[in-house]
Amino acid sequence: MANATGRELFHKQNLDLVLQQIFNNKIISRIDISRTLNLNKSTVSALYNELDEKGILKEVGSGESTSAGGRKPVLVKINERYGYTMNFDLGYRHLHVMGNYINGEVFYYQRIELGSRDIHKILEMIDNQIKLASQSNQTKHGLLGIGFSIHGIVQDNQVINSPFIDMDGVDLADHYSNEYHVPVILENEPISLVFTNGILMMARIRTTLLRLASIKVSGLGSFLINSYIGASMVKRVKLVAP
Helix, strand or coil: CHHHHHHHHHHHHHHHHHHHHHHHHCCEEHHHHHHHHCCCHHHHHHHHHHHHHHCCEEEEEECCCECCECCCCEEEEECCCCCEEEEEEECCCEEEEEEEECCCCEEEEEEEECCCCEHHHHHHHHHHHHHHHHCCCCCCCCEEEEEEEECCEEECCEEEECCCCECCCCCHHHHHHHHHCCCEEEEEHHHHEEEECCEEEECCCCCHHHHHEEEEECCCEEEEECCCCCCCCCCCCCCCCC
């Protein structure tokens, strides 16, 4: 049993690494993944096929063949139409809202004057924004996760203290995971988001998906993706069968 558990962990780690390469490079071939990770071609192909069957990958053409000739490598990227995440920054005066496809592409953005800092009214705003963004949704699996950037202290995915908003006992992660049945992550604002000319952007775009994605693939259990997601903050996403 211990050996089986060890093999599963090793498999998940390799799957994690393959996904990381695809996210970080945006477009890449299996041969380049194999070279970068120092994994044999058959291992990479098996992992690739596993992901491709779930619909999370998309082939986008062929690369250049080597100087020795041979078949041109197939190029692949993350399928942006697989699903999306909703991401919120609870600021002092504004609620910033961003919807991102799973590859990080922005499809929805709003900057909303808060007025009242009543957390219950803010929750109503958030629910309304999730509803409005869903009307623009053209993905296969829809909402995969929700993320929050908090101006305050966050510990164990809970707001410990916020100088701007009285949370009134509201557990954002618990509330939204129960309401929408998706994973939810909270981050401290200084380590999650920055604003440039009013545009919500990630400060740590290369590492957020490690915190984002605990993905459950049918028959494989959970694993982490460490990769690029543009402006997304959600921590855990579930892969589902096509």
